Amino acid sequence: MNGTAFLASVIATGRLHGIGIGSPIADVGRAFRSAWIDDVVEAGVSLRRDYGLVELYFNGPEWTVVGGSVELHRLATVAGLAEEWRKAEGIEFSEYLPWSEVETALAPTRSATAGRGTATCSALPWASRGYPPVCPLLLAREHRSLVRH
Known part of the structure; x- marks a missing residue:
């Protein structure tokens, strides 16, 4: 998979390698092959797992x-x-x-959800599970990066 397809998939589905809001940490460990660093914060209540290109945030004690x-x-x-992610995750960046390029890859998703509030991302999958109707990830054009919203 190339980087464009990966990013379009993340934006359209809210999932990374099948992992999304509510996924247990054990599933994350099976989904990613890259090395990571864990940063336990707030007296063990929160965890930030940094895979270099991706950061995931967990709350305990269930660590989801x-x-x-x-x-x-x-x-x-x-x-x-980029080379590490190509080898470990099979994604070519x-x-x-x-x-x-990302906009072009997202075009089919936009047309499939046209008229259902895609400007606020409310038509995307996490909204149907009771999460707020906003995008958890935004693509910041000026920084060429995805940032948490």
Whole structure:
């Protein structure tokens, strides 16, 4: 899979490798093959797991996913990150990814959900599960990165 298809999938589905809000940490461990760093915060109540390109946030004691971000800007600033993700996750990223390519990849998703509030992402899957009708991830064009909303 290339980086454009990966990002379009994340934006359209709210999921990374099948992982989304409510996924248990054990499922995350099976879904990602990349090395990670765990950062336990707030006296063990929260956990941030950093996979280099992706960060996932968990709440305990069940350790389920409560959020995440794709740190796309790191491709241009962290040497070897694109190669690491190609080897571990099978996703081919270039150093920079034009927003226009992501928009083109998202076009079929937009037309399939036209007229159902896609401007606020309310038609996307997480909205139907009771989550607020906003995008948990935003693509910041000026920074070429996905950031948490």
